[in-house]
Amino acid sequence: MGFLLGLARVWAKSPRAEAVDFFAAVTAEEQGLLGSEYFGKHPSIPASKISLDLNYDALAPLGEPEEVEVSGAERTTFYPEVEAIAKEFKLAIKPDAQPGAGHYYRSDHFSFVARGIPAFSISEGDEV
Amino acid sequence: MKFKGHDTAWGEAQAKDYVDHNYHKVSDEFHNDWSFEGLGKMTRFGFDLGMKPRMNRRSSNGRGAMNLRRRVSRAATKTRIVWRSAECNHSADVALLPESLTPVLRGVVDAKDLNDFGLSRDTRSHTAKAETKSFAGVVDSTYSPAHRGDCFSDSAAS
Numbered sequence: 630m631g632f633l634l635g636l637a638r639v640w641a642k643s644p645r646a647e648a649v650d651f652f653a654a655v656t657a658e659e660q661g662l663l664g665s666e667y668f669g670k671h672p673s674i675p676a677s678k679i680s681l682d683l684n685y686d687a688l689a690p691l692g693e694p695e696e697v698e699v700s701g702a703e704r705t706t707f708y709p710e711v712e713a714i715a716k717e718f719k720l721a722i723k724p725d726a727q728p729g730a731g732h733y734y735r736s737d738h739f740s741f742v743a744r745g746i747p748a749f750s751i752s753e754g755d756e757v
Numbered sequence: 758m759k760f761k762g763h764d765t766a767w768g769e770a771q772a773k774d775y776v777d778h779n780y781h782k783v784s785d786e787f788h789n790d791w792s793f794e795g796l797g798k799m800t801r802f803g804f805d806l807g808m809k810p811r812m813n814r815r816s817s818n819g820r821g822a823m824n825l826r827r828r829v830s831r832a833a834t835k836t837r838i839v840w841r842s843a844e845c846n847h848s849a850d851v852a853l854l855p856e857s858l859t860p861v862l863r864g865v866v867d868a869k870d871l872n873d874f875g876l877s878r879d880t881r882s883h884t885a886k887a888e889t890k891s892f893a894g895v896v897d898s899t900y901s902p903a904h905r906g907d908c909f910s911d912s913a914a915s
Contacts, residue, residue, distance in 0.1 A: 640804065681806075681807065689771070690792055691768065692795050693792075694758070696758060715802070721759070751802070
């Protein structure tokens with residue numbers, strides 16, 4: 630939550646910030662993506678106007694990461710941009726370590742994917 | 758998981774230790790030895806990712822998003838896609854965009870349209886490929902498709 634508020638605070642001060650940027654803290658992910666599903670079904674602006682959804686779940690307080698997982702980004706046409714930015718940050722993109730676990734389908738970004746919005750989750754890897 | 762100053766095995770051991778001892782347990786609480794350095798980096802990473810579509814939109818023509826919208830609608834080829842579902846026939850007028858215009862708009866499909874069509878995005882895209890000879894572009898959701906089909910009451914009159 631501190632991460633989200635910190636990001637929103639910096640974002641709001643950016644000259645590029647617009648009135649239609651959303652920072653959502655969605656509830657009840659473990660119960661079946663209930664919060665993000667509600668937002669997906671009742672978006673504050675039409676889903677077709679949302680160009681990108683970035684989803685963060687838990688981030689490990691273990692120091693400076695040198696690897697990142699961007700689960701689902703490779704399914705979007707935004708992926709070349711993700712690769713370029715990850716490179717700038719010296720973050721090696723790692724593939725989903727456990728694709729069989731179906732994280733892509735049970736993380737909050739999927740409520741946006743289901744509406745056709747390019748969306749993915751960002752983590753340091755080894756999602757639990 | 759690889760963190761600065763440690764090898765991958767260390768990161769994976771930390772993750773395993775967390776899952777084994779703290780994940781979804783009351784012991785999952787603040788620890789004094791936590792490092793927030795990485796969260797700063799992930800914040801900046803997210804900031805740059807989030808700003809990128811906006812920068813693309815502006816840099817693509819230098820005069821803002823509205824101009825891009827105009828370019829999109831001018832460049833789009835309006836095409837009718839026809840398909841059959843279990844219940845009825847459908848057709849939709851969609852705009853096919855050249856790939857080069859903007860990568861960010863690709864993949865954006867209006868949810869309401871999908872519900873109306875009763876098709877998943879994958880099905881729709883597959884159908885589009887099957888029914889049109891040159892589906893080289895993408896479906897632009899910002900161009901509102903006028904759909905028709907014998908499922909819909911308004912089409913019965915037309």
